[in-house]
Amino acid sequence: MTDAVEEDCPVCNSSEDAKAQFARANVAEHLKEKARRDEAHRAWINEHTSNGTLAEIRSALDEHNRPRH
Numbered sequence: 001m002t003d004a005v006e007e008d009c010p011v012c013n014s015s016e017d018a019k020a021q022f023a024r025a026n027v028a029e030h031l032k033e034k035a036r037r038d039e040a041h042r043a044w045i046n047e048h049t050s051n052g053t054l055a056e057i058r059s060a061l062d063e064h065n066r067p068r069h
């Protein structure tokens, strides 16, 4: 039942620790899968990508995880 991916997901768990430990590929798939039924995940994808592909989600997570200077 425990889904470790959810702990790394920015929607399920927004703690700084989780953000620091992203397993990007898994989280991207998790976001895309959950977005089918969960509005918070869909909103995150809409906000961070233009067409919601896995590649775009991954790169959005990459930026999300890296502070801009």
Ligand SMILES: [Zn+2]
Residues within 6 Å of the ligand: 006, 009, 010, 011, 012, 013, 030, 031, 034, 041
């Ligand atoms: Zn999630």
